[in-house]
C-alpha cells in the first residue's frame with residue numbers, strides 16, 4: 001500500500017544533510033530518515049533548497065519536515081521538535097590561513113562569515129550588539145559558500161557547527177581555532193502544529209537507537225565519519241557546556257563593557273590632551289620639557305617656530321642643535337641646577353639662535369618633574385620673550401636719566417651719582433676727594449638768538465663731546481639743561497689741599513678747552529665759559545654741593561666771565577641776603593615802604609626841566625636801601641613787575657600834582673623801566689591806565705630803557721614804543737654806549753633821547769677814549785635828531801668839558817642828588833623862580 005508522503009527539505013551541509021545523486025536526502029540526517037521512512041513506508045519527496053529558503057518553506061508549510069535544525073527558543077515559537085536530539089554539537093570558529101584567534105574577543109576588527117539565518121548568525125549578532133565590538137558579519141547561503149569565501153580571503157573566519165567545520169576543514173584549507181561557543185542540539189523540525197506524527201515516529205526511533213550502540217543510528221554516524229557520542233552523559237555535558245558558554249558570553253560582554261569604558265576614557269583623555277595642546281600652543285611663551293639628559297621631550301608650537309622645525313623633529317635633540325655655543329652652555333648650567341638640586345629656577349636668559357644669530361632675552365621659569373617615587377626625571381620650562389620689554393625699559397631709563405640732545409647723563413642721573421659719591425666719601429671719611437664743576441657757557445643766549453636754536457644745539461653737542469673727551473672715565477659729565485654742564489670729579493687726592501688744586505687745574509683746563517673755537521656751519525665760532533667749583537666737604541649733601549657749585553659759577557660770571565671761581569661762604573651769605581631781600585620786598589609793597597626820590601635833569605640855559613625818578617626802600621630795620629641792593633633781586637624774582645607798576649602810577653600821580661602848579665607844571669619825569677616790564681604783554685596798557693587814572697599829560701612822561709632790553713623781540717618792542725609814542729610818551733635810551741646793540745636799529749626806535757653812561761663821564765677828563773666816545777654819541781644824537789643827556793656829572797670841570805663838546809642836557813651830583821619830592825620842589829621851584 002502506498003505510505004505517507006513526506007516532503008523533506010534538503011540542503012547541503014555535509015555530513016549532516018546532503019542530497020544524494022538522485023536528489024534523495026543523505027548525510028546523517030538523510031540516512032536516519034531513510035531508515036525510518038523504510039520502516040514506516042513513507043514516501044520521501046526531497047525538495048532541494050538552501051538553508052534559509054528551506055526554513056522559509058517549512059514555516060510556510062511547503063515542506064513537511066526539515067532535518068538538521070538546531071533548537072533555539074526563538075525557533076520553537078514557530079517550529080515543533082521531537083525530544084531526543086538527533087545530534088549534539090557546538091559552534092566553532094574556522095580561520096583563513098594566517099589568521100590567529102584565541103577568543104571571541106579577538107574577532108574585533110575581523111570579518112566573520114556565517115550561514116544566513118543560522119544559529120551562529122543569531123549568536124554572533126547578539127554578541128556584537130551587546131559588546132559594541134567592531135565585527136563585520138558576512139552571510140552565506142550555504143556552508144560550502146561560507147567556507148569557500150573564507151578560503152578565498154573574503155572573510156577572516158567562518159563560524160559553523162563543528163560537524164560541518166571538521167568535514168570541510170581540509171578541503172578549504174582552513175584552520176580550526178580553539179574558539180568554541182554555543183552548544184547545540186540538532187533535530188528534525190516540522191511547522192508548528194503540523195506533522196506531529198512524523199516527529200512522534202522519529203522520536204521513538206531516536207530514543208531507542210541512542211541506547212543501543214549497534215543500532216542504525218550509530219552505524220550511520222560511523223558511516224559519516226563521526227565519533228560516536230557517549231549516550232549516557234550528554235545531558236550533563238551539554239548542560240555544563242551551556243552554562244560555561246553562557247558564562248563565557250557574560251564574561252565576553254563584561255570584557256567588552258570594560259573595553260568600551262576604557263575606550264570612553266581614552267577618548268576623554270585624548271580630548272583633554274587636545275584641549276591642553278591647544279592651550280599650550282596658543283600661549284605666547286615657549287613651553288618645553290627636557291629629560292634628565294637635557295633632550296627635548298616636548299615643545300609647544302611657539303618653541304617649534306623658534307627652532308624652525310616641526311615639534312617632532314626637536315624631540316630627542318639638545319640645545320646645541322638650536323642655539324650657539326655660549327647660549328647652550330648657559331642653558332645647560334641653569335637646567336642642571338633644576339635637575340640636580342630639584343629647585344624652581346627663575347632666570348633671565350639671553351639666547352642667540354644658531355642660524356639667524358638673533359639674540360633675544362627671555363624670562364625663564366624652570367621646574368623639576370618628579371615621578372611617583374619623587375625622583376626627578378625631567379624639567380619643564382616656560383620662557384617668555386621679554387626682549388621688547390627690556391628695550392622699552394632701556395629707552396625709559398635713557399629718557400629718564402640721559403639728556404636727549406647730548407646723550408649725557410641728566411640732572412637726575414647726576415644727583416644719583418653725586419649722592420653715591422658723597423655717601424662713599426662719608427663712609428671712607430675722605431669727603432675732600434671729590435669736587436663738582438658747574439660750567440655755564442657765556443652769552444650762549446646771544447648765539448641762540450642770533451644764529452637760531454639749531455645752531456645752539458649743535459654747539460651744545462660739540463661742547464659735550466669736547467668735554468667728554470678730555471675727562472677721565474670715572475668722572476661724570478652731565479648736562480643739566482640749557483647751557484649748563486656739570487662735571488663730577490671723584491678720587492682726586494687724599495689730601496684736601498691737593499685735591500682742591502687738582503680740581504682747580506681741571507676747571508682751568510675746561511675754560512681753556514671751551515675758549516678754543518668751534519666749527520658751526522663750516523665757520524669758526526668762539527665762546528667762553530664760567531666755571532664754579534665746589535669741593536666735597538663735611539656735612540654737605542648732594543643738593544647743597546650742586547647749589548654751591550652753581551653759586552661759584554654765578555660769581556665767576558659776575559666777575560667778568562671766562563673764569564673759574566671756588567665756592568666760599570661769602571657767596572652763601574650773599575645768597576641768604578638776597579633771599580631775605582626777596583621776602584622783604586613782598587612786605588615792602590604791602591607796608592608802603594617804597595619812596596620815590598627825584599634827581600634833577602637840566603638843560604643848558606633852561607635849568608631844571610625835569611627829574612629822573614629813583615626808587616628807595618625805606619626799610620624798617622635797615623634804613624634807606626638803594627636800588628642796586630634790591631632791584632636785581634626783584635628782577636630775578638619777578639617782583640619788579642608789581643614794583644615797576646607802583647613806580648609808574650606814583651610818578652604819573654606826581655606829574656598830575658605838579659601840573660596843578662604853574663611853577664612845577666613844566667617838569668617832566670623820567671621813569672626807569674625794567675626789561676621784564678617792557679616785555680610783559682600788559683605793559684602798554686599799564687602805562688596808559690597810569691596816565692589815565694592820574695590825569696598826567698603823556699608828554700611829561702619819559703620812559704628810560706637800557707640797550708640790553710632791546711636785544712630780544714625788537715619788533716614787538718618797537719610796536720609797543722610806537723603805541724605809547726603816539727600818545728605823546730617819550731623814550732630815553734639809558735646807559736648808552738655800554739651795550740652790545742647795533743646802531744642800526746636806533747633809527748627804527750621812536751626815541752627822543754640818548755643818555756651817556758656815567759662811566760664815560762667819570763673819566764672824561766683823563767681818558768681820551770671816553771672823550772672820543774662822548775663826542776661820537778653827541779654826533780650820533782645830532783645826526784639822528786636825538787637829544788643827548790650826560791649823567792653822573794659830578795664836577796664843574798666835567799660840566800664845562802661836556803658843554804664844550806656840545807652837550808645840552810645834564811644830570812649828576814654836581815646839580816643835585818636824588819632827593820624826596822618835597823625837597824626837590826622846594827629846591828628847584830625856588831631856583832626856577834630865581835632864574836626867571
Ligand SMILES: Nc1nc2c(ncn2[C@@H]2O[C@@H]3COP(=O)(O)O[C@H]4[C@@H](O)[C@H](n5cnc6c(=O)[nH]c(N)nc65)O[C@@H]4COP(=O)(O)O[C@H]3[C@H]2O)c(=O)[nH]1
Pocket residue numbers: 599613614615626627628631644647672673674704734735758791792793794811812813814818
Ligand atoms: N656816582 C654817581 N652816581 C650818580 C650821580 N648822579 C646820579 N647818580 C646815580 O646814578 C643812578 C642813575 O640811575 P640809573 O642809571 O637809571 O640807574 C638806576 C636804575 O637803573 C635803577 N633804578 C632806580 N630806580 C628804579 C626804578 O624805579 N625802576 C627800575 N626798574 N630801576 C630803577 O637803579 C639804578 C641805580 O639807581 P640809584 O642808586 O638811584 O643811582 C642813580 C643815581 O643816584 C653822580 O653824579 N655820580
